[in-house]
Amino acid sequence: MMLSMVKALNDGMRHALEADKRVLLIGEDIGRLGGVFRTTDGLQKDFGEDRVVDSPLGEAGIVGSAIGLAMRGYRPVCEIQFDGFVYPAVNQIITQLAKIRHRSSGAVHLPVVIRIPFGGGIGSIEHHSESPETYFAHTAGLKVVTCATPQDAYSMIRQAIASDDPTIFLEPKRRYWAKGDVTEAQDPPLDKARVVRPGNDITFIAYGPTVDTALQAADAAEAAGHSAEVIDLRSLSPLDTETVVSSVQRTGRALVVHEASLSHGVGAELAARVQHDAFYFLEAPVLRVTGYDTPYPPSKLEHDWLPNIERILSATKRSFSY
Amino acid sequence: MMLSMVKALNDGMRHALEADKRVLLIGEDIGRLGGVFRTTDGLQKDFGEDRVVDSPLGEAGIVGSAIGLAMRGYRPVCEIQFDGFVYPAVNQIITQLAKIRHRSSGAVHLPVVIRIPFGGGIGSIEHHSESPETYFAHTAGLKVVTCATPQDAYSMIRQAIASDDPTIFLEPKRRYWAKGDVTEAQDPPLDKARVVRPGNDITFIAYGPTVDTALQAADAAEAAGHSAEVIDLRSLSPLDTETVVSSVQRTGRALVVHEASLSHGVGAELAARVQHDAFYFLEAPVLRVTGYDTPYPPSKLEHDWLPNIERILSATKRSFSY
Amino acid sequence: MAELQTPEGNEPLHQLLTPDGSTAQDELLSLDLATVDPCALYRDLVLTRRLDSEAIALQRQGELGLWPSLLGQEAAQVGAAHVLLEQDMVFPTYREHGVAHCRGVDPISLLGLFRGTTLGGWDPYDRNFNLYTLVIGAQTLHAVGYAMGVLRDDAMGSGDVNRDTAVLAFLGDGALSEGETNEAFVWAAAQQLPVVFFCQNNQWAISAPYRTQSRIPAARRASGFGFSGIRVDGNDVFACLAATREALNKARSGGGPTLIEALTYRVNAHTTADDATRYRSAAETEDWTNRDPLARLHAYLSAEGLGDTDFFADVDARSDALAERLRAGCRALPEPDPTLPFEHTYADMPDDLRQQLREHHAFVASMERSEAPQ
Amino acid sequence: MAELQTPEGNEPLHQLLTPDGSTAQDELLSLDLATVDPCALYRDLVLTRRLDSEAIALQRQGELGLWPSLLGQEAAQVGAAHVLLEQDMVFPTYREHGVAHCRGVDPISLLGLFRGTTLGGWDPYDRNFNLYTLVIGAQTLHAVGYAMGVLRDDAMGSGDVNRDTAVLAFLGDGALSEGETNEAFVWAAAQQLPVVFFCQNNQWAISAPYRTQSRIPAARRASGFGFSGIRVDGNDVFACLAATREALNKARSGGGPTLIEALTYRVNAHTTADDATRYRSAAETEDWTNRDPLARLHAYLSAEGLGDTDFFADVDARSDALAERLRAGCRALPEPDPTLPFEHTYADMPDDLRQQLREHHAFVASMERSEAPQ
Ligand SMILES: Cc1ncc(C[n+]2csc(CCOP(=O)(O)OP(=O)(O)O)c2C)c(N)n1
């Protein structure tokens, strides 16, 4: 069935709400409105105001109350309206949500999912186009995942809700409306990366919004005579090092693509692991095509600021110049 | 003059308060008490309650009000009592403090310093031994620096206060009481790393609390016949890539040491840059000796959990096995 | 006028101008009409509304990506703005277009943020009007800090009207639920800071009705922190002006903070991207549209014979001129230079960022070459 | 009793047991003494104090790294804890040793956190007593969420005493300034949640006197959010018990939240690491030490002939036994296994973390080898 990512997420959450009455959604404007992106459209009507909760305006409250609900046996799925508005919740996420299992030596587990539409490219205003994944991926105790296709959206959101670990679920908002086939096919585990395009000469590593960009760049590179393998990471914490490294050990070249700023971004951790685990296999250093070390720019500048096909191709050229 | 780091910081702030009446200190318990570490001891008595402000209990308030004070022309120096308590201020730091210069196209600059005692090894309870530097180093618009000696503490705190950019100033609390010589000697720029021990065979890269550990490990390595160069990064954002890379281009081996968790830590960015800029010079992959990907453990476990001399030495051995 | 019903009953709603345009007595608020220029108020109400409707039109034409309309909230904003002194500092949210206008900020510069050419658009110090803050509640703490500076500059309670300074922070009803807003209340109250919190309770936070946030009137929040709150008819420009003037004077003289709840209504959707029909009834909106703040003052002016046909004609002319300026000015807003983010992230650009800028320049140039007509 | 003077005047301080140990009438609080066991209360006050003083001694001996003493706050904690039902859930700060004791948490398990053998020490579900939360204010939102669950479980207002559940969240006076605490008030009030906020206003937040946080009594904070607050004599165990019982019953029956301000005093320094002489006068502390909550109940028991010498002797014996248990139990606390952090970070250990654990094991083993006597 061809579905948009928004509809696939909606179906996935509906599925979870039906399957387990302890599942509950909470966030700003997710009920009557169905969310500013309509991801939860119709769910309050069908599951009631107690299970699809229009919260007061406070992100600390959303995550803090989700922790308490989880302690009471619920499985809350929080929605943060935009990437740039997750920060009021960061104290609850980093000092509580991520650490309570450890603090309690396993006595308390918190099956809390925090959905965050993230990334740029939609011509929006400040705080609506950011990529905060590193803050969470660096925080032990959190799982951090992101989907690149409606199929993954549909399966991964259910896996995240089923997980007993707190999970940051990043949704690439500029891919919300693109349609893709969604089936009930067996899904890979939540923490495994996937080779979405086989290739032999170089490995493009992407996640979320940049997977599609990387795939297009790979096709263009093919024309230039370079066979690029594209990996969709899917999980940023934990990282599926094995899938990445075994690919690079074959291709000898790696290029990471993400929207977040370059420095201390996910690309850094990937480069560190690849140069370590594939040291004798690298023909060129691991390259990174990312957002720059500036705040996200005004939208008129975002196309050039974001990693795009052209920048991936010129980086590819650089890789082969070694 | 031999001073502890605490006293050196105290002198540095006193110096700044005397030199510029727009400088003001604000934080919890920094006045009457002089700070839980006594870093601001005596300053309220000498400069008054308006310039050394005992704040209400709220970190968002401390940083948020500092932003407003800076807009009014002041140069606030905030103290966050412990690393683990900076998170309520993260929304103000990431969405406002770091971005307002960019938002205003340079019309508004915010000379705000946020002092944070950080790191472990003092046998304390949860939230009192953490290393949050990555969260800030990944945030464009912030400078992130840390001192390893009383001399640097004395000079860097004044440089940070003099800087027109918001600066996260990390203080390695387990080095607070060690004495070192403090002079008025010309200081290197705030954003430059420093080779604190010359060597030829391998480069140890450390900052804050681990510089001393790295130096001791270097001496031990010497005994085992390996001449280790030790670099004190001092600035985590921006990173002084040049100093690091030129060292590694000579030694061919690099090992990063920090207390923060391994994944997506500062060591990742250093590894990514070194493998890129020194690609043809590396005899072995860049190695990392860091805290593990878990929350900070109970203090009875911290000695083994933290990077220590033994772990640095065994990593050194590994490096030479390539 | 039918008030917003909160489960725990209601706060008195202070009013000086009734919906039919006649003046009313109020036990708390007083306004010497000799001290106000109703015509100037009316003019600004009209221009504010025109600015807003023109921006909406520009958004429809694709010239703006988004616009948060203030329709229905003109009286609250214009009333508050008219009693500001030059030295006062304003911390707006993202909806205070009317305050910006009265403050003398060029309305064209309000458009850049929503056109995507800038994240700001004006120099906050030019008119002592801060940039819009999009993170709900964050600006309330900036206002508190600025007020702490005012206090330390002895620019409070000196009795010198050109020196004593107040800070005016705007916030919405939804913002009352953010922790940071409440911290701002704690600080302002404990330190008796010269700050006035002006809450436009437009009864909606996107799709959340006020009851999602609270069961009592917003004005009462202040009592929990130890300062005074007052609820005024937000569609009554006189009441908003009088309450704000009193609060600002109190602040300037060292009397501490005040929370003003201006009870009004967000007649349009949250922004042009929002669809209000999904969460509220047309009847409710209709009902409030009938309490138009402009009509109210128009009636007053006519009844009092203050506004003759020439006056109204002049206002319309100015309004048309403004619209014209906006249409032309919006399209003329300069495209941002790709260098901008790199230049303004730090006071002086770090080496590695400069390196990134070089690569970016090279890339942008190559794009321009490849996009150049063959 | 001399009250905490706040600039904006004072809230009535509700009291049922006067400092000299005689009962008092109160216009708001009532307590049927047939429903309380004063001897049990006294016993718990004594044991709580002994637990505290013993822990301080253990810290002095180097057996604990740190201890936050509750000296002076025994009545507030024991009074509140005595009216909890089994199904109620408690969210403490880090100072509620007396509540833990009354809740049936093994006092030895309170020591691990401060000895550094664990970050927790007990299973929160065993006695419905959450782990200590060190981040000021954070637990108030957990209490709110738990109460949202209670509401959804129809475990409120059913009239079934074994089913209806309340949540009791503790906080300090300083915690009232954190944004998260105030968000908890917003949520609890808007949703009428079955949660009671019990604020021990011990007048100090480390070195910050209460006036740093607020100019009005803490109990009044609730009024700004639309629920009721009451200030009770925190050194009067009867008043604390009566106010908490009423508030918990109200919560269980669906009446919504209450804020209780128990006005008391932190007689010792903030923790054993703090030096209170740097910021407050011995006279002040002296003055409050004379309002000892234990002496008060002791006087009552003696006057009422409820506690004879045998009783007091028995209490002393239990107290000594507890001290003995603590001394032995503290030293017997198991050293944590190096594997612990790795095992409990995730439900199932990710591969790369497992790899880190392997390396760590190898390292620890090698250390043990090298440290082994040659
Ligand atoms: C911290 C934060 N969370 C969420 C949002 C998304 N958001 C934008 S406006 C808005 C509602 C604000 O309502 P209110 O404070 O009443 O102001 P109004 O829009 O009615 O003027 C929300 C939730 C935001 N901007 N900031």
Ligand SMILES: Cc1ncc(C[n+]2csc(CCOP(=O)(O)OP(=O)(O)O)c2C)c(N)n1
């Ligand atoms: C978010 C946060 N900021 C700062 C601290 C450091 N700190 C520990 S206790 C304390 C004072 C708390 O005072 P209060 O709430 O009155 O509780 P009390 O200690 O008096 O019981 C502070 C500032 C902390 N634990 N958490």
Ligand SMILES: [Mg+2]
């Ligand atoms: Mg509103």
Ligand SMILES: [Mg+2]
């Ligand atoms: Mg206290």
